[in-house]
Structures are given as C-alpha cells and as structure tokens.
Amino acid sequence: MSTPAQKLAPQRGVAWQPKPVVDELLVVEDFAAAEVAVKNGSDSSHIVVLQGQDEASAVAAARAGIAAGKGPVPTRPHAAPGRTLVVLPTYNEKDNILPMLDAILAYAAVDVLVVDDGSPDGTGAIADRRAAVDPRVTVLHRAGKQGLGTAYLAGFAEAFVRGYEFVCEMDCDFSHAPWDLPRLLHVAKDCDLAIGSRYVRGGCTVGWDFRRRMLSRGANLYTRMWLSSGIRDNTAGFRCFRASALQQLDLAAVSAQGYAFQIEMAFRMVRAGFVVREAPIHFIDRQVGNSKMSGKVAREALMLVPKLRFRVKRSKAKR
Numbered sequence: 001m002s003t004p005a006q007k008l009a010p011q012r013g014v015a016w017q018p019k020p021v022v023d024e025l026l027v028v029e030d031f032a033a034a035e036v037a038v039k040n041g042s043d044s045s046h047i048v049v050l051q052g053q054d055e056a057s058a059v060a061a062a063r064a065g066i067a068a069g070k071g072p073v074p075t076r077p078h079a080a081p082g083r084t085l086v087v088l089p090t091y092n093e094k095d096n097i098l099p100m101l102d103a104i105l106a107y108a109a110v111d112v113l114v115v116d117d118g119s120p121d122g123t124g125a126i127a128d129r130r131a132a133v134d135p136r137v138t139v140l141h142r143a144g145k146q147g148l149g150t151a152y153l154a155g156f157a158e159a160f161v162r163g164y165e166f167v168c169e170m171d172c173d174f175s176h177a178p179w180d181l182p183r184l185l186h187v188a189k190d191c192d193l194a195i196g197s198r199y200v201r202g203g204c205t206v207g208w209d210f211r212r213r214m215l216s217r218g219a220n221l222y223t224r225m226w227l228s229s230g231i232r233d234n235t236a237g238f239r240c241f242r243a244s245a246l247q248q249l250d251l252a253a254v255s256a257q258g259y260a261f262q263i264e265m266a267f268r269m270v271r272a273g274f275v276v277r278e279a280p281i282h283f284i285d286r287q288v289g290n291s292k293m294s295g296k297v298a299r300e301a302l303m304l305v306p307k308l309r310f311r312v313k314r315s316k317a318k319r
C-alpha cells in the first residue's frame with residue numbers, strides 16, 4: 001500500500017542521516033528545495049522535483065518509475081541550463097549501456113556521447129544501433145582500452161567542436177544515479193564545475209566494502225593534504241563543467257588516467273580561478289559488470305598528487 005505523497009518543508013539543521021525511504025515521496029517545488037532536502041538527509045531517489053510539472057502527474061510518474069526500479073522518473077526530461085553533452089565512457093558495459101541511455105534521456109534534456117574503447121563485449125555496436133535511431137546519442141569509437149582520462153579528453157574535444165555550453169562526466173554503471181543528473185545541472189548553472197560529491201553533508205557511498213571505502217577516503221584525505229583546494233570529493237567522476245571554463249585549461253598538459261584524472265582536472269579548475277561547487281550524492285556500487293579499478297590506478301594518484309601542487313600554476317579565469 002502506498003502512502004500519499006507529502007509536501008514536506010525541508011528541515012534545516014537536522015543532523016546528517018540518509019533516510020531509508022520506502023514508500024514515501026518528498027515533493028518539492030524546485031531544485032533549490034531538493035538540494036536543501038538532500039543536505040538534510042533525504043534520499044534523492046524518492047524526491048519528486050516539480051519544476052513546473054503538474055503535481056498529480058509528476059507523483060504518478062515518479063511512483064511508476066520507482067516501482068519499475070528506475071527512480072522518480074519525471075513526466076518529461078528536466079531542462080538543462082544550456083546545451084549539454086553527457087560524455088559516457090564505456091568499456092564492457094553491454095548490460096548497462098541501453099538502460100543508462102534511457103535513464104539519462106528520461107531525466108534530463110541533454111545529448112549523450114558514448115566513448116567506447118573497442119569493448120570486446122560489443123557495447124560499442126549496441127550504442128551504434130541506438131545512435132542510428134536517436135539523434136541525441138552519438139558514439140565515438142577508439143581502438144582498444146586507452147583509459148578513462150583520454151576518453152574524457154576526447155569527449156571534451158568533441159563537445160567544443162559541437163558548441164555545447166556544458167559537458168558532463170558520468171559512469172555507465174548506475175553508480176551515478178540518473179535522477180541526480182538534473183540536480184547536478186542545476187548546481188552547474190551558477191558555477192564552473194559542479195561535482196556530485198560523496199563527502200559533503202548529505203552524500204555517502206552505498207554498498208562498498210571496508211577496503212573500497214578506505215581507499216576512496218584515503219585518496220581524498222591525501223589529496224586534501226597535498227592540494228588544499230577546498231574540494232571534499234576530489235576523485236568523484238560525476239561532474240558538470242562549463243565548457244567555456246574547460247576550454248581555458250591546458251588540456252594537452254593533463255597527464256593522469258584513472259582517479260588521478262579527476263583529481264588533476266578539479267585542481268586545474270581551482271588553480272585557474274574557477275568556481276567549483278559540490279552537490280551531495282549517494283554513490284551506489286555497480287550492480288552489473290566489472291570494476292576497472294586497479295592497484296595501478298591507485299599508485300598513479302599516489303605519485304601524481306604531490307607533483308600537481310608544483311606543476312599546475314595559478315592563472316586568472318576569463319569570463
């Protein structure tokens with residue numbers, strides 16, 4: 001039996017604690033209210049952001065979405081603050097790629113660029129078939145696994161050529177919840193880089209074992225110690241950049257590949273004088289497919305972070 005949706009005023013000053021909402025929905029007028037609610041412990045997977053939708057239809061659509069395991073799907077995709085390209089790097093994501101494309105496009109009015117590194121499981125061909133019937137989807141094929149960092153750089157280059165105003169990074173494994181994409185876009189409207197963050201109030205990881213939690217926490221502590229950039233989640237891979245800011249960075253100088261790529265990009269944005277904001281997210285461990293996380297990725301971050309502090313010079317952002 002489902003309980004009626006409640007229109008709750010976000011509670012300010014409540015201690016952080018994610019709420020295990022089962023049947024309840026929190027209905028809020030807009031994304032600003034949603035941000036306050038998530039910071040106060042609400043789970044965005046059960047928040048209906050009206051943002052101009054008719055309330056009864058929005059609640060019905062969200063309930064149907066949640067029942068189907070797709071989260072609080074809106075009646076129509078939420079508007080982006082400008083033309084937006086989501087870059088979706090893939091390597092062996094055959095079971096995730098189509099549900100991810102459907103989910104992204106259901107939640108936000110964006111285009112998606114899949115950057116596939118010749119996935120042996122055929123992810124690239126599946127994406128191609130989707131791209132052939134949906135003009136919002138394009139696919140960039142690269143020969144062989146070349147790493148996440150260069151996949152994103154290739155995606156950024158494509159976004160610049162095609163004149164997008166915002167460029168997002170997102171994993172193709174549902175770790176980054178599609179319903180958080182419009183929230184991230186909302187935050188990106190007023191800054192140069194919006195980060196979906198696990199380590200600000202209201203954010204957390206779900207389903208990671210102790211080792212993974214310590215690895216991620218340790219990497220962030222280490223980065224904060226060395227770089228003092230003020231960013232809490234430096235390794236987060238759920239981001240939205242303002243393209244005009246990204247274009248001012250010396251992208252040819254970016255050397256990192258794995259998590260270190262995210263650390264390096266965020267630090268370069270800060271050093272270039274751009275405004276970075278973090279929006280809390282619940283990061284969910286992948287349910288399908290395999291992680292590409294390795295010791296090599298961790299070692300790269302360990303070696304690179306101290307160097308970044310001296311290598312990346314301060315500059316002045318042009319607006």
Ligand SMILES: Nc1nc2c(ncn2[C@@H]2O[C@H](COP(=O)(O)OP(=O)(O)OP(=O)(O)O)[C@@H](O)[C@H]2O)c(=O)[nH]1
Nearest residue numbers: 089090091115117146147148151171172291292293
């Ligand atoms: N194009 C491309 N995509 C990659 C490569 N390595 C990983 N990916 C994709 O990048 C995204 C993040 O990779 P994950 O395997 O989830 O790695 P992770 O998020 O660091 O680690 P886990 O969340 O623990 O699995 C996924 O969509 C992967 O398919 C690569 O070399 N090339």
Ligand SMILES: [Mg+2]
Nearest residue numbers: 171173175286
């Ligand atoms: Mg992942």
